[in-house]
Amino acid sequence: MEDAPPGGQTAPPLCACAPPASCAAFMEQYVTRIFSGGEPISPYSTFREQYNRYCQLECGRREFARQCTTLRAQQRELSESVFLQLVANFATILHLCEQDDDIKAAKVLLVLSFTFRCEERFLYQDLVHLTIWRNMRFWEAAFLYSVHTERKSRSQDNTCFRDQTPDQREDSAELQKNTFFGHLSSFITNMIAFGVPANDIIAFRDKMFVMSELDPEQIEMIKQLSPPPCKVENDDNLIYERFKKRSKSFFTTLSKTLQFG
Secondary structure, eight states: OOOOOGGGOOOOOOOSSOOHHHHHHHHHHHHHHHHTTSSOOOTTSHHHHHHHHHHTSHHHHHHHHHHHHHHHTTOOBOOHHHHHHHHHHHHHHHHHHHHHTOHHHHHHHHHHHTTOEETTEEGGGGSTTOGGGGOHHHHHHHHHHHHHHHHHHHOSOOOOGGGSOHHHHHHHHHHHHHHHHHHHHHHHHHHHHTTOOHHHHHHHHHHHHHHOOOOHHHHHHHHHHSOOOOOSTTHHHHHHHHHHHHHHHHHHHHHHHHTOO
16 A cells, blocks of 8 residues: 555645645655654555656755754654665765755755754764765855855845945944854864764865964964864875765665655
């Protein structure tokens, strides 16, 4: 028997245009089903097939991330069954985010992966092998998107710069500097957790320094947070090759399990 959405509801049909309301309605049902802790969704069901198709759409990936964010406040400690389902679903969507340069959805899932856990095991620990973490374009774009979003949300005065008072300009500059510092510290910590090679982290850090107006003290604090440079020639390349082999094997298995693609 094919799986059905919870509550006896019928999953909305997937049309060619996939309107946002359709994505939202389906992903709410799908994510609720995962977090309910019931029987895992069969990889051979039409419900899972619809999920696989929605994941190929930007609206589907972002709605999945949004629904997981909504449930985060209620359910951070997960059963093993729910945890493993999230690992598989996060991996699938992050893989597609990398292919389609979907920075917004990937950034949300990155944050959530440090939130959900099963006993002392966090979600990100089962996702470190994904190749998206070796994609420096992702880290740079995600960082700049995060800084822009934070500055926009925390801005208390949208007055044009030329119309601001000296005090307003000073406060605005200080806010932007502290926002940049906070996000850069957080991103470097995340990159270390995901096993990004030290030399890549340092190159990312130095590139962001050029774009910032951080104080010398803030720059020094971030340098102390960063890992030391890798001195073994080509060591990073060897690690990367291992990542690619593990990732290829993982997604071959995952595709068979989820009947994806």
